Amino acid sequence: MARPGGRSARVQASVHAAVRELEAERGREALTVPLVAARAGVTPSTIYRRWGDLQELLSDVAVERLRPDTEPADLGGLRADLTAWAEQFLDEMSSTAGRAYLRDALLGDPDGGNAGQCSAYAAAQVDLVLDRARERGESGFPAREAVMDHVVAPVMYRILFRPDGLSAEYVRRLVASALDRSTGR
């Protein structure tokens, strides 16, 4: 999406900022490419050339919004760290804003690059939690992809397809099951 080069980066920053401002001021339904272009000080054709259409632009903005802005908390042990991270992940992704960003990220994304970036953000957070456990000398913890399959995937699947019964307690059970499975408990 972002092309190399200073001007390209400035255009992206100003267009993304214009989307965020206009969304806050007028709501997403009011967004149009000409409106965003005017606020960003670029021509509509600049936006069409670069993003194709409004949906692809909103998808790029959504992925930026879904990027974690903090590292997972260090609570001194894998179970506590992974549980706290997963509970926060559920809170953020299942919020009204989180669901809207997830939909945008998936929808204006024909090549799947933005959806992949969302998943990469979660995987990087899980890696941080597991690396910390490794550094502490903890053992018997699951592989990152096992956490993706059995903690991240069920949370995301239920947010998108099956929201009934989503709760912090549900997430704690997923984490406990993933950890117990990896230790053969």
Added chain:
Amino acid sequence: MARPGGRSARVQASVHAAVRELEAERGREALTVPLVAARAGVTPSTIYRRWGDLQELLSDVAVERLRPDTEPADLGGLRADLTAWAEQFLDEMSSTAGRAYLRDALLGDPDGGNAGQCSAYAAAQVDLVLDRARERGESGFPAREAVMDHVVAPVMYRILFRPDGLSAEYVRRLVASALDRSTGR
């Protein structure tokens, strides 16, 4: 989405058929509400009143396409039945058409009803497989929601967000892990 009443059902059938025909003839990019209305023999306002916009109509059509048209095969045992069903589920949902229908189903679906229907179809298929095992007197099989969390969810999450490495072998591992977990193996 379908309202009760004979005329309503006829309108839905003719509009859905028009979408399928026009998509096959001209491709989805060519679809417009006036084009679909003309083919279906209804007014555009009938479609706008009932579906809101093209995206919601495409979402309804996609859910119809995602409805399983066969029962899971009976191969004589839970492991074989669940493995075969999960492999077929992966094939169908990860196909080019399947991915397009999944995107459509999620997209034009502000209230989440269509996404919920997709998940309900999968849950009903899993129930059939588990009920059959129960009738055979098999024991130690997982609850339906455990299959949703640890087989269906990882497959759908990876199709949407993380497609690398999706394979029948991956699905077989998910099924084996879910079954072994439930029998404490």
